[in-house]
Amino acid sequence: MYDKAFGTYSRMTCLYLRTLFTEDSMNITVHRTSYDGTLKELLRTNGGQWGASSVETAFTTWLNDVFGKDTINKWKIACYDEYCGLIQSIKAKIHSLRLSYDKTDEERFRVTSLIEYIRMSSHNRKTDFARMKLKENAVIVHDKLRVPAKVVRSWCDEPINKGIRHIADVLAMPAMNDVDTILLVGEFAECPLVQETMKKAFRGKKIVIPREPSRAVLRGAVLYGHQCDPMWKKYIK
Numbered sequence: 001m002y003d004k005a006f007g008t009y010s011r012m013t014c015l016y017l018r019t020l021f022t023e024d025s026m027n028i029t030v031h032r033t034s035y036d037g038t039l040k041e042l043l044r045t046n047g048g049q050w051g052a053s054s055v056e057t058a059f060t061t062w063l064n065d066v067f068g069k070d071t072i073n074k075w076k077i078a079c080y081d082e083y084c085g086l087i088q089s090i091k092a093k094i095h096s097l098r099l100s101y102d103k104t105d106e107e108r109f110r111v112t113s114l115i116e117y118i119r120m121s122s123h124n125r126k127t128d129f130a131r132m133k134l135k136e137n138a139v140i141v142h143d144k145l146r147v148p149a150k151v152v153r154s155w156c157d158e159p160i161n162k163g164i165r166h167i168a169d170v171l172a173m174p175a176m177n178d179v180d181t182i183l184l185v186g187e188f189a190e191c192p193l194v195q196e197t198m199k200k201a202f203r204g205k206k207i208v209i210p211r212e213p214s215r216a217v218l219r220g221a222v223l224y225g226h227q228c229d230p231m232w233k234k235y236i237k
Helices: 053-067 069-078 080-094 112-121 149-171 192-201 213-225
Strands: 014-021 026-033 039-048 106-110 131-133 139-141 144-148 181-185 206-208
Touching: 014 149, 026 149, 039 149, 053 069, 053 080, 053 149, 069 080, 069 112, 080 106, 080 112, 080 149, 106 149, 144 149, 149 192, 181 192, 181 213, 192 206
Parallel strands: 014 181, 181 206
Antiparallel strands: 014 026, 026 039, 106 144, 131 139, 139 144
16 A cells, blocks of 8 residues: 555555545445555445535435426526536536535525526416525525525435435445455545544544545546556456
8 A cells, every 4th residue: 555654555455445436326346455556455446426516416406396387397408508518517616515514504505597597487476585484494586596505405415315324234244344444546535524524423433534535536547557567356257
């Protein structure tokens, strides 16, 4: 295993679980490092559709509940660029979410074109959007949709909790008793909420998070491409 403090590979074995949180899924595998620095895969890659895209799905479901599925679908067709911009904004919000928050914390989304579309398609075009109360204490103030942080965080609950339960099931296997480290990589792994929830769920394990988790896979692929000798033994059973 590479030791950043000394810039060398340590001559020791280590059993660790690698968790890859991507845009679409969460995949895990278990590796053992050998004395020569190579890896042996002890558990084939497995997981589920518990990535960041699940948060986007929860967000769009919430929008459908608030404004009506038919309204959102028609607005999406009429103002596709603005719709994509709104989806991109939730991706950006994900990377700032934390486990702890203040009750007054909220996330803001610009929904100018959505408000205008609703006003133009409404029978009452004089609807006041200066301050409109919505479900779960969300409000529209002028052209901003303000959603309590608690609600936004709840959109992440399902993928994160399913991923944690799956990891816990793997770690409960007798063959995984010696796993003491969890390596967390991937785009979704950059979310502080994911990191903090993982640390809380697996207090007895060492959680290793690279400086740029989203680039870890790319860097690994580059290193693998420059290796003359095989880096690992794959699980093929």
